[in-house]
Amino acid sequence: MKQLSILVLAILCSFGHVFAQNNTTELQDSSGVLAFKYQTGTIALEKGNGKIAVPKGFKFLDAEQAKYVLTDLWGNPPQSDIVGMLVPENQEVTDINGWAFAISYDDIGFVKDSDAKDINYDDMMKDEKKAQVDENKARIQQGYLPIEIVGWASKPFYDENTHTLHWAREMKFGEDSVNTLNYNMRVLGRKGVYVINAIAFMSEFNQVKPVVNEVISSVTFNQGETYKDFDGSMDKVAAYTVGGLVAGKVLAKAGLFALLAKFGKFILIGLVALGGFIMKIFKRKKENEAVVVEEVPVDDTENKNV
Template sequence: MLKRILYLFFTFTLLSVNTHAQEVTEEDYTHQLDSIEQLFTYRHDTVELANGIGRIIVPDGFRYLDADQSEKVLVELWGNPWYEGMTLGMILPENQGVMSDSGYVFNIEYNEIGYVKDGDAGDIDYDDLLKDMQDETAAGNKQRTDAGYEPISIIGWAASPFYDKDRKILHWAKEVQFGDNPEHTLNYNVRVLGRKGVLVLNAVGSMSSYGQVEQDLAHVLNIVQFNDGYRYGDFNPSVDEVASWTIGGLVAGKVLAKAGFFAVILKFWKFIAIGVVALVRIFWSRIRGKKANDGGEGTAIPEQLT
């Protein structure tokens, strides 16, 4: 549905060039994005997660977008490839939409990897771990570019990893660059440890949203409730599977290896929007240049865009 809407929008834009020669401004584009935003349906209540693992309690000042709609956002609108079937939905501030070019969203996942032992939490050198992550990401860039996607660089920690042993919650933040884009991406990661796996909350936005995410984090950390039998303290060593990864592995992203390196770092939609707006501007500059060269009133489309 969303692909169809975007297709119709850009088709309409091209037809407008040929018939009315009306310049598509950034304000016009923003209006179209607002129209797309109206297609989404949000919830404000308690959300039961799949397979009975627990629930998400949507706090005041936030809203929830379900898994089906969130997948369309991640894959079709934001350009995160191969993300089908992974999201359980999104939590975002009430006054913000998924098509906003600022702010952030928390994407929700559940990784049923088993019981994660946390004995290494106090022994990890996170500077060394960061260097390993940077090297592994750089090595994976050839695979990304060969597949037609831009390379990724991990710039550094936006917030160093912190593990709350009492609450069994791990969180940290990375500053990321996609391609050569001067505006960097924020990935603020939260892992809530359970008996059979880890509930993942991954805030994605531009780096300018870091202060807002940090301010809202206390509210978000309280939204997860595992059901009886799925809590970390319910672990039974006689029957339960122990995860191959400990706290360090969660931070390094080893859990997501089965989904490919594409899933480790999420791209925020704003970078797509900037590119499209720039493309529209280039398109129009070419149209105006063509008209000037012809000395006429026509609006012929340049050959490379036909």
């Protein structure tokens, strides 16, 4: 494994080709550090007929780059509905202790909010914990670690004036020593919702929580597509209410291969270069827990998920 570590780092240092179309993102020739094209200001989103006014203290990655980060670097399953990512301005997505917000659009239709005041979220949490036991069986078959829902990190809150919703769960992947923060935000519109998910750990909760209101208010629908523009005679009504959004399957479209995460981002980036060769080696590691990695710092803070 020592030789493997050296090999990965060597490839990182020599990597220097463009991996995204239109030259929006490229690898630096000299340092091997991934360099992304960030944006600020007001930006039109690719889906949902909306826009984002990048909040102070953040920078924005477009859909193409965000998908690369989430899928190729952080190991999440591919997601076609991603429209971008918000990253703290003093961080990079390749920072080992970094965190971010992933933004996507779900065209589920108009979400009725008539039940928002009547939901017992304590009972909902009890039901979710039970349901996750069955969900874990499927996750394990698909190669993902089981998830334990520890509880609410922040109870669900719906703002009936702005038609926005947010809540947070504390979660544990497999036997990881660091718990994951599953912070969800929704911006409701006429034909669907913008989904904003914090990709962070519980240790970063105190950084994420204070900016939630600012982040959720930065994503808006264009005139004619807002929640108040709903036309019952022609628009589709979603199968979910506000309560249904919160109770939806936990991480149904996301989940990191924690096996890879335990080796830190440098290994993850190396995997992009080496492809199936190292993947097979790590797969054998999963079957034989006695493997020890040397010379590359092991970091447990890479279990990032959307």
